[in-house]
Amino acid sequence: xxxxxxxxxxxxxxxxxxxxxxxxxxxxxxxxxxxxxxxxxxxxxxxxxxxxxxxxxxxxxxxxxxxxxxxxxxxxxxxxxxxxxxxxxxxxxxxxxxxxxxxxxxxxxxxxxxxxxxxxxxxxxxxxxxxxxxxxxxxxxxxxxxxxxxxxxxxxxxxxxxxxxxxxxxxxxxxxxxxxxxxxxxxxxxxxxxxxxxxxxxxxxxxxxxxxxxxxxxxxxxxxxxxxxxxxxxxxxxxxxxxxxxxxxxxxxxxxxxxxxxxxxxxxxxxxxxxxxxxxxxxxxxxxxxxxxxxxxxxxxxxxxxxxxxxxxxxxxxxxxxxxxxxxxxxxx
Amino acid sequence: xxxxxxxxxxxxxxxxxxxxxxxxxxxxxxxxxxxxxxxxxxxxxxxxxxxxxxxxxxxxxxxxxxxxxxxxxxxxxxxxxxxxxxxxxxxxxxxxxxxxxxxxxxxxxxxxxxxxxxxxxxxxxxxxxxxxxxxxxxxxxxxxxxxxxxxxxxxxxxxxxxxxxxxxxxxxxxxxxxxxxxxxxxxxxxxxxxxxxxxxxxxxxxxxxxxxxxxxxxxxxxxxxxxxxxx
Numbered sequence: 145x146x147x148x149x150x151x152x153x154x155x156x157x158x159x160x161x162x163x164x165x166x167x168x169x170x171x172x173x174x175x176x177x178x179x180x181x182x183x184x185x186x187x188x189x190x191x192x193x194x195x196x197x198x199x200x201x202x203x204x205x206x207x208x209x210x211x212x213x214x215x216x217x218x219x220x221x222x223x224x225x226x227x228x229x230x231x232x233x234x235x236x237x238x239x240x241x242x243x244x245x246x247x248x249x250x251x252x253x254x255x256x257x258x259x260x261x262x263x264x265x266x267x268x269x270x271x272x273x274x275x276x277x278x279x280x281x282x283x284x285x286x287x288x289x290x291x292x293x294x295x296x297x298x299x300x301x302x303x304x305x306x307x308x309x310x311x312x313x314x315x316x317x318x319x320x321x322x323x324x325x326x327x328x329x330x331x332x333x334x335x336x337x338x339x340x341x342x343x344x345x346x347x348x349x350x351x352x353x354x355x356x357x358x359x360x361x362x363x364x365x366x367x368x369x370x371x372x373x374x375x376x377x378x379x380x381x382x383x384x385x386x387x388x389x390x391x392x393x394x395x396x397x398x399x400x401x402x403x404x405x406x407x408x409x410x411x412x413x414x415x416x417x418x419x420x421x422x423x424x425x426x427x428x429x430x431x432x433x434x435x436x437x438x439x440x441x442x443x444x445x446x447x448x449x450x451x452x453x454x455x456x457x458x459x460x461x462x463x464x465x466x467x468x469x470x471x472x473x474x475x476x477x
Numbered sequence: 478x479x480x481x482x483x484x485x486x487x488x489x490x491x492x493x494x495x496x497x498x499x500x501x502x503x504x505x506x507x508x509x510x511x512x513x514x515x516x517x518x519x520x521x522x523x524x525x526x527x528x529x530x531x532x533x534x535x536x537x538x539x540x541x542x543x544x545x546x547x548x549x550x551x552x553x554x555x556x557x558x559x560x561x562x563x564x565x566x567x568x569x570x571x572x573x574x575x576x577x578x579x580x581x582x583x584x585x586x587x588x589x590x591x592x593x594x595x596x597x598x599x600x601x602x603x604x605x606x607x608x609x610x611x612x613x614x615x616x617x618x619x620x621x622x623x624x625x626x627x628x629x630x631x632x633x634x635x636x637x638x639x640x641x642x643x644x645x646x647x648x649x650x651x652x653x654x655x656x657x658x659x660x661x662x663x664x665x666x667x668x669x670x671x672x673x674x675x676x677x678x679x680x681x682x683x684x685x686x687x688x689x690x691x692x693x694x695x696x697x698x699x700x701x702x703x704x705x706x707x708x
Contacts, residue, residue, distance in 0.1 A: 176537055180623065189609070194612055194613055215615055215616065215617040215618075218612060218613065218615060219615035221613070222613050222614065222615075223609075223613040225609070226611070227606070228606070229604055229606040229607060231608055231627070231628070232627060232628060241611075241614055242614035242615050246615065290613075293614065293615070351682065395651060
């Protein structure tokens, strides 16, 4: 649908994006993950045809997009920014803005607005003005304002950053329902792998403006047995315990920061205690300490610890290590 | 003190009586000021928007020129315009020297830098996300500009007021290219200068009070408009 080819984008003389090829498929749900400053927002602005890359080309439906994209072309792609802003006027006026530009007014506009407002639970906010809304409400209105336009490509920059987890869940449900009713391309930039795994068909990682191989840390595709509560699943030669009422195919994730690292098994409440050997260590460039990579029973796990802990435990590649984490720390997607 | 009190009494009398000369001069001043402000803003605000929102080679230099022009002395503008409009000047054929149109041109030249420089600052003060949001929702260049302008409405109202204030209060250009001709190019400022030099303090004061009232009314009207448009 939208494709970037040989794109290099600079602000002043700083290279912020360097992509040989990047495309958002026609009806795909794509997640772009990366930490703050990795170039996600810039990438979305280029995909939204709001900025022209310093070098390289942008294609829309296979056709080259001119350096200043026509508004008729831009109307097919809509971006909701990380910290969206509403125009002056009421929420309703904001929802009408893009529809008005497309010549949709009166009953037709009211129908579309009523529909999107109902799905996002915005009815009580319709007559409010921007200064009367919380950050989370502004974000929902901005998503509604974009959804109302029924774009071919919807780009969302950290849509759950201002919202609480419940609101984020509601937002992803609305997106899923919308896409079930009318297939369109969605691309979400997020620094939360959880969100990405929850709903995306495809995940791409961005680091320092470049695509990097997605190295999902401690993610396992499993088949969960039926029933509630504590469940054990085989991964390689180890059993992983997880608390969930889910069953069937699922992805388990163990956050590296939730893993306790020790030289030998310690008595604790942790259901998962896995012994193995350190296979690698790296300084986390995000400043989160040291990443300890270990082979535990044929499974590779990554734990994040402080540099001080690494020193105190005298960890080095090859040294024996024990990784422990609670069954409740294992996330299920 | 008696002289001052007498001046105020005469001014009050002229105003209450509806003196034809006082109100004739006021009307001409109003006409010149409104036309010049409208023309200056019609050119200056889009220019300010362009300078504020577009990145092009020489933009900084253009902003410097516009900002420098803010301090242009009115008599120098009058003098240059006189050179252009005088019979031997390149625009002499228009026959505008000593007409109200010449004053309008002078006033436009003086108000244009105000409209452009201050509106550029006003547009730059608008959150850049407004511009991007309008574009991503499908607005073309004109609608985007209008949306940004709506966000900057308070600052733009102040720009218009400042432009009007400059036009209505300037004397240099009006005197040089207008000629202070009674019933034709005599504006409030040139008339005040004339009557003061003639010793008619009461008349000068009456005209001065009209000038003050005009500025006050314009400011109040803009404030009311701003109040209605808030939120």
